[in-house]
Amino acid sequence: SQTIHQWPATLVQPVGSPLSLECTVEGTSNPNLYWYRQAAGRGLQLLFYSVGIGQISSEVPQNLSASRPQDRQFILSSKKLLLSDSGFYLCAWSVPKWGISGYTFGSGTRLTVV
Amino acid sequence: GQNIDQPTEMTATEGAIVQINCTYQTSGFNGLFWYQQHAGEAPTFLSYNVLDGLEEKGRFSSFLSRSKGYSYLLLKELQMKDSASYLCAVRRGSGTYKYIFGTGTRLKVLA
Numbered sequence: 187s188q189t190i191h192q193w194p195a196t197l198v199q200p201v202g203s204p205l206s207l208e209c210t211v212e213g214t215s216n217p218n219l220y221w222y223r224q225a226a227g228r229g230l231q232l233l234f235y236s237v238g239i240g241q242i243s244s245e246v247p248q249n250l251s252a253s254r255p256q257d258r259q260f261i262l263s264s265k266k267l268l269l270s271d272s273g274f275y276l277c278a279w280s281v282p283k284w285g286i287s288g289y290t291f292g293s294g295t296r297l298t299v300v
Numbered sequence: 301g302q303n304i305d306q307p308t309e310m311t312a313t314e315g316a317i318v319q320i321n322c323t324y325q326t327s328g329f330n331g332l333f334w335y336q337q338h339a340g341e342a343p344t345f346l347s348y349n350v351l352d353g354l355e356e357k358g359r360f361s362s363f364l365s366r367s368k369g370y371s372y373l374l375l376k377e378l379q380m381k382d383s384a385s386y387l388c389a390v391r392r393g394s395g396t397y398k399y400i401f402g403t404g405t406r407l408k409v410l411a
Contacts, residue, residue, distance in 0.1 A: 229404060288345045
């Protein structure tokens with residue numbers, strides 16, 4: 187069966203520090219991978235998605251970047267965190283074709299920038 | 301533009317029935333999804349509609365009218381554990397794989 191791992195679960199970082207969040211998927215090949223952010227009281231905002239190794243699409247201009255160095259690994263990074271980067275970050279995967287399964291989300295990382 | 305609207309909060313009693321509405325405006329519609337999200341946790345998939353009509357899954361049902369840009373999630377025989385946020389999401393086609401999420405409806409089930 188497919189599983190998705192995301193870590194760390196919580197993170198408190200000072201403003202200006204770097205960030206690296208990692209997500210890995212097991213049990214599937216060539217998944218579509220996504221990074222979402224959920225700010226307090228707000229909906230899920232799509233940050234990046236990837237349909238293959240090295241293929242990254244950015245949805246909104248911001249202080250973050252993403253990379254996909256391996257088929258089942260997706261990394262979210264920042265060189266210098268801002269206070270506004272605080273939020274609940276979710277990695278998700280889906281099959282690379284239309285279907286009824288939708289997304290499967292990782293357990294999320296709660297990031298607090300102080 | 302793209303827009304998804306849901307009520308912010310709803311309250312219902314244990315054992316009752318509640319309907320959570322979602323209206324959307326988007327191009328390239330290719331399916332509507334409902335997710336459940338408990339506080340502090342990741343969303344989990346509940347249901348999917350791509351054609352008009354009602355899809356039933358146990359205590360949960362979801363309805364879609366594409367001409368009206370409207371969906372609802374129906375929860376029957378409410379239980380305390382159903383207290384959560386319910387997210388409506390539209391999947392867009394046209395060669396992309398993006399889902400647009402509403403802000404969610406926070407449902408409180410009272411004893």
